[in-house]
Amino acid sequence: RKEVEQDPGPFNVPEGATVAFNCTYSNSASQSFFWYRQDCRKEPKLLMSVYSSGNEDGRFTAQLNRASQYISLLIRDSKLSDSATYLCVVPSWGKLQFGAGTQVVVTP
Amino acid sequence: GAVVSQHPSRVICKSGTSVKIECRSLDFQATTMFWYRQFPKKSLMLMATSNEGSKATYEQGVEKDKFLINHASLTLSTLTVTSAHPEDSSFYICSARTSAGELFFGEGSRLTVL
Numbered sequence: 001r002k003e004v005e006q007d008p009g010p011f012n013v014p015e016g017a018t019v020a021f022n023c024t025y026s027n028s029a030s031q032s033f034f035w036y037r038q039d040c041r042k043e044p045k046l047l048m049s050v051y052s053s054g055n056e057d058g059r060f061t062a063q064l065n066r067a068s069q070y071i072s073l074l075i076r077d078s079k080l081s082d083s084a085t086y087l088c089v090v091p092s093w094g095k096l097q098f099g100a101g102t103q104v105v106v107t108p
Numbered sequence: 109g110a111v112v113s114q115h116p117s118r119v120i121c122k123s124g125t126s127v128k129i130e131c132r133s134l135d136f137q138a139t140t141m142f143w144y145r146q147f148p149k150k151s152l153m154l155m156a157t158s159n160e161g162s163k164a165t166y167e168q169g170v171e172k173d174k175f176l177i178n179h180a181s182l183t184l185s186t187l188t189v190t191s192a193h194p195e196d197s198s199f200y201i202c203s204a205r206t207s208a209g210e211l212f213f214g215e216g217s218r219l220t221v222l
Contacts, residue, residue, distance in 0.1 A: 008149065043114075043201055043213040044152070087151070096142075096211070098151040 001026055004090050006099035013078045013106045020074040021102045023088030033071045034089040035062055038101065044087055048073070078106045111135055112204045114214025121192055122222055128188045129217045131202030137182035138204035143175075146199045146216075155200075158185040192221040 005024045013019040025033070032051050036044035048055050050071055054063040061074040075082055083106045088099035111134040121127050131141055139160045144152040156177050157165045164177035174196075176188040185204075189196050202214040 004151075041199070041216070041218065043216045045213070046211070095154060098153075100149070100151040 003027065003092050003097035004088055004099040006086075006088050006102045008100060009103040009105075011102065011104045013075075013082075013104060015078055015080060015106055015108055017078050018074065018076050019078060019104060020072055021086070021104075022070045022072045023090075023099050023102075024068075024070040025088075025090045025092070025097070026069070027090070027092040027097075028066075028069060030090050030092050032091055033062075033064060035060075035071075035073050036087040036089055038085045038087055040085075047086070075104070078104075080106050080108065082106050112138075112202065112212045112214045114202055114217055116217055117215055118218045118220075120220045120222065123193055124191055126188055126190045127192055127219060128186055129200055129202075129219075131185045131187070131204065131214050133183045133204040133212075136204075136206050138185075138206070139182060140205045141179060141185040142203045142205075142211075143177060143185070143187050144201045144203070146201060152201060155187075189219065192219070194221045197221045 003026050011019050035047045037047045038044040048062045050062045050064050059076045063072045085101040085103045087101045090097045113132045115130045141158040143155045146152045155170045158177045158179040160179045160182050166172045179185040197220050199218050201216040203211050
């Protein structure tokens with residue numbers, strides 16, 4: 001089983017709609033979690049950190065479910081500029097474990 | 109926020125040549141930098157951890173003689189792909205960790221080996 005798993009998508013989302021997707025992790029001892037956004041052929045950029053049950057920043061909400069070992073990212077009122085790949089990152093066993101990313105495509 | 113600069117952003121080279129990629133932390137000192145490789149539609153794969161003033165720690169399966177890492181100062185780490193072959197073509201990304209533990213990524217370098 002991979003350390004971090006994500007649905008690769010793509011999630012095709014009409015502009016203005018809400019989209020949510022999950023990331024599962026295998027190390028139950030992980031304490032912090034990160035969502036990064038990566039545009040095509042660009043470097044990942046930190047979107048949100050999650051240290052407790054969840055975090056909210058504007059249209060973005062991350063929630064942590066420790067019992068089921070997953071974190072979710074919800075994007076409300078999707079904008080065209082939200083189209084990107086969202087990487088889930090979990091520090092595990094002293095290393096950063098990256099998911100393969102979930103692609104989101106927001107359409108007009 | 110902190111900025112990490114990576115250069116070159118794109119390089120094309122002939123098989124058998126060596127290519128050096130630089131990673132610089134522009135406004136902070138980074139005792140630790142990381143080098144990743146990313147294949148299309150795949151996750152970032154950690155290649156090695158670069159510590160200033162000491163030898164890099166390579167991940168299992170990464171050839172240290174092929175991917176030479178030098179972290180000569182607190183703001184610069186270099187990755188040299190030696191005797192590059194087409195299978196080395198990939199997107200290479202560095203990241204640098206601040207003293208507060210935050211991680212910032214370079215812009216990435218796309219290597220194409222002909």
